[in-house]
Amino acid sequence: MARTRTSLWLFALITATFAAAPAPGAAQAAAPAPGAAVAAAPALSAAVAAAPALSAAPTAAATYTNPVSAGTVDTFPDPAVVKGKDGKWWAYGTTNPIFNSRGETGEHILPTLSSTDLVHWTYAGDVFPLTAKPSWWPAGTRPWAPDVRYYNNAYRLTYSLSVGGIGLATSPGPNGPWTDRGQIVPAAGGCPSGTIDQAMFTDTDGSYYLYWGSYDTICVARMNADGTAIAGPVTQIGHGRRMEGGFVVHRGGYYYLFYSDGGCCDGAFSGYTVKAGRATSPLGPFSTPTGVRLTDLTSKDGNVLAATGNGWVGPGHNALATDLAGQDWLVYHAIPQNDPDFPPVTGANGATLNLTKRPLMIDRLDWIDGWPVVRAGAGPSNGAETAPVTTWAVGSTFDSGAAGFTGGFTWSGGLLTTAAAATSLSAGSVAGNVRVEGDVRGTAAGISYGPVTAWLDSASKRLVVDGAVTGSAALPANFNYQSWHTIVLTRRGSSLVATVSADRLLQDVATVSLTLPAGFAGGRVGAVSRTGSADVDNLGAAPLSVPVTSLAPTPRAGALLPAYTDEFTGTAPNAGWSWVRPDASATVSGGFLVRPTQAGDLALGSNSAGVLVRDAPAGPFVVETKLQFDGVRGNQQAGLVLYDHDDRFVKLAHSVLPLNGIANTFLQQTEFTKEDRRVSNNAVTSGPSFGGPAPATMWLRLLHRDGVARMASSRDGVTWEWGAAWTMARPLRIGVVAMGGTGATARFDYVRTYAAG
Known part of the structure; x- marks a missing residue:
């Protein structure tokens, strides 16, 4: 090109x-x-x-095609990017087996790439050689998630340790040599979810901040005058199931916190998505487009990037780059659906590891109505795209x-x-x-x-x-x-x-x-x-770049399909339904299907919950329900499934999930999970992604088209928050579940099926 x-x-x-x-x-x-x-x-x-x-x-x-790291390295997770003062772009990634396809069986510690155009990348070495690890690193360490900034004549690269703690290295140039500056945040760093996935930020007054945290809390603290240590109180600014990868920018008077949730790195079952909230202070509070605070105990709207079923799984852990025309680009990793896993490798910590391939991706980042979204909402690209202006x-x-x-x-x-x-x-x-x-x-x-x-x-x-x-x-x-x-x-x-x-x-x-x-x-x-x-x-x-100002079209429901619909107006489900493991507690009353939650479950080897199922239409369809749910204890859940059998389905549910690191605290989540057998070893595997907020009354939708299931949720039945997609080919039946622990009740107002619009 x-x-x-x-x-x-x-x-x-x-x-x-x-x-x-x-x-x-x-x-x-x-x-x-x-x-x-x-x-x-x-x-x-x-x-x-x-x-x-x-x-x-x-x-x-010119055009480019993802992944932009193809032909250079096999994988490049958790990328950080900066335009160096040498005129090139430089990228830094998590410790990984970047040359496995060339016969290397081990890893490179924080590998580095350079590019003149954000599209063609060249391997440029590693921040730390395997033979020259800092002596203070605890045994078993694998450095993760670098972040890079430039100020006061030095490039400052922070990284997290897999065993806890955040380190700092500095260099006069973007390709080193890097000088170890030791640990700047200890493993017990004051954030309940630990000390990984850090990123720095410089505010308009010149003060420095550090954001970090993972599984399930993001924190921030002000740093000292030279940005080498925490100097202020630790503030929790985000709670979410598997929330991590915080990255802050300042634009149009707002501070935008980008973050990822869902699973980062479980092969084809990785549910990573990128979301964002914004605030008027770097310390928050950060809120979503609909006003949900990132500290609220529910899943969040504000989608920036999610899988669409086009071959890329689990897109996330982003950085940002701006080209010479002023167009912003989201820099992230994603997993190839059809080639997701490495064979066993020898980790930088000496252990044998089973890792997921996460190559380097870029896509246009649009700002529409004050909110960031990739390709106007079209998700990761898988074909030729117009390249950055460089x-x-x-x-x-x-x-x-x-x-x-x-x-x-x-x-x-x-x-x-x-x-x-x-x-x-x-x-x-x-x-x-x-x-x-x-x-x-x-x-x-x-x-x-x-x-x-x-x-x-x-x-x-x-x-x-x-x-x-x-x-x-x-x-x-x-x-x-x-x-x-x-x-x-x-x-x-x-x-x-x-x-x-x-x-x-x-x-x-x-x-x-x-x-x-x-x-x-x-x-x-x-x-x-x-x-x-x-x-x-x-x-x-x-x-100057021309901004995109309109979102891409979202899916819609077409004509109602009465033969696949039940308004629950009688005293029992209509004739189209049948049971997988009958649930005697389920009733139809007052226009609702009422299902108390069962002690059983439908997850991996635990398949004891009852599933009320019916056939699905032959063509593309949208199935929708209005759900009232009062769950308050961990793992209680209710919602829809597209069901083949106990080890092959997708589930969209209002789920109550524990908040890691904070005892007796639970999240109300819109959970979208795929369960199927892993191609590499035939093991039954389950992976979650998470949608928008989950109030006590909510609407759920599942679209199935061309072997892809995509989720949406709503708080009013009119405005829909479309989220991630999972590949799931037929045969499938439409199902309803209520499970995960007794003590809650799900009330389904209807199950309506539409032709996909």
Whole structure:
């Protein structure tokens, strides 16, 4: 594939025409329409005239196909990604057998990949060699779930230990060498669910936070001034069955907590999904789109990513990356449905392990009505997708010189540098909706876009925008002007937004929003120093991404199928039903099927609960029930099943499940579970996924189409929260269960079956 990365819709918006652009500060012509051409600057001198003109029109629109790690490594779980100051993207993964297909039987500790385009990746070594583990690691340790940040001239990689505790390593470069900084959170770190799956965050005031926790609580604490230890109280910010993998970004005035729930790594039975809540403080409280707090004792809405039955299972444990056009991308792992498991391997801890393959995936992350969702809700991709934009229309990483830029800065060792006030401008210029960015360091360093300059003013401790428009925002008191920061100028129509961050991970520490004057036409891109020494690197501009604003269509119910429907208006279920293990306590009364919960169950080797079943329609269908359930004790549950036999079914139930780590506390969960035989060893296996909130009265739906069952739930019977999907081919019957422990009662208002719309 071509190395130029741009989107089909960008290609349609951009032409190859060229026009003269005014010098910075000159009067501006009428503003072009959004998406107008990138223009070449007029000949200013012999040196400028000799520089190649750069067009915004790409030669082709490139695509990618998941997993993007294919051909490089076999697996890459729990990915963390950062755009290094060397201009490349770097990814770090959980300890795993990345080269098993090449004959290696062991693991690599926190393997590292690099890429120039977020699509083609190269193995770049490991954070710690197997022969050089830190001496303080407890016996049996396998490091998990790295997170990487850049600030104060160092890359800071945190990781969790499988035996508990969080460690820190630092490096001057994204590929090491890494220096062990010891343990920053002990195994007993104050969060009831333990100390794994950590991620750092920098707030707008420059303060640092650490998020961590797994199975079933996520916690946060403020860190010390240099981000090397916990310095504040530990706050619980999320409760959920198997909730883990917290990752926080700041956008549009909100703090968004991404997290995963369900099972991460049980082969084809992994129920991982990504969800999100948001808050107005990094300490929470975080809430879902419907207002459920993440600490509420119920399953949550706010789906970002879930399996759809298209070949990928258990997508989750995400990070984020932003391409040069400003499009965000969810970076995550997922499991190939048809090749989910490794053979036994020798773990980094010396034990023999049975592990799941979890390769590296990327997909477009849309922000619709203020909430993140992958591919507008379409889920993990399994075909050709438009690739990230990772080549500038105008700009350079300056790896081999300063071609295309001229002025007062000089090229040295892969960057532009100056000892005094100076400006260097690109030969090409940009117009229309664009994103301009550059890495800068220095007490008055900045970048320019036409007659607008954004720069770091150490004297006033502000991000200053001046020229055609003026404005400023305070920088944190601890802002280090001698460490690299990324300044971004984003133009959409008449709006111009300037931001600054340490590492482009949606944690800007200053933002200036301005309105451009009428007739603003853009211009060239520049490196700027207002006074004194400054360095600028990775400077360029790309046409701005076009946001997706509408969700993908969700499934709907079609015509009611009366032959497969029961309104429970008589004194017994209608003639279509039969029993697998009769339940004498079940009655039909007052328009309800009433089922007290049984002591039995329908799980793995415990198959003693009664299942009321009926045939399913021959074609695609949706089965729905309205359920009232008063369960309060662990494992009590009631709901629908698509049932073949006791060891092969999918279940959608309101389940009461214990909250791990907190005694006598239970979650009301919308549980969506698949049970079947594992292909690799024929063992009966059960894996859960979790849907939206589970109130005392709720509606449940199961869609079955083309060998895939997908769940939905509702709190009003009108608005549906669609969740994950499990593959489950026919033959299947529609069933009703109430089980998991006596003492609760399920009241089914109806079981209606519809043709799938």
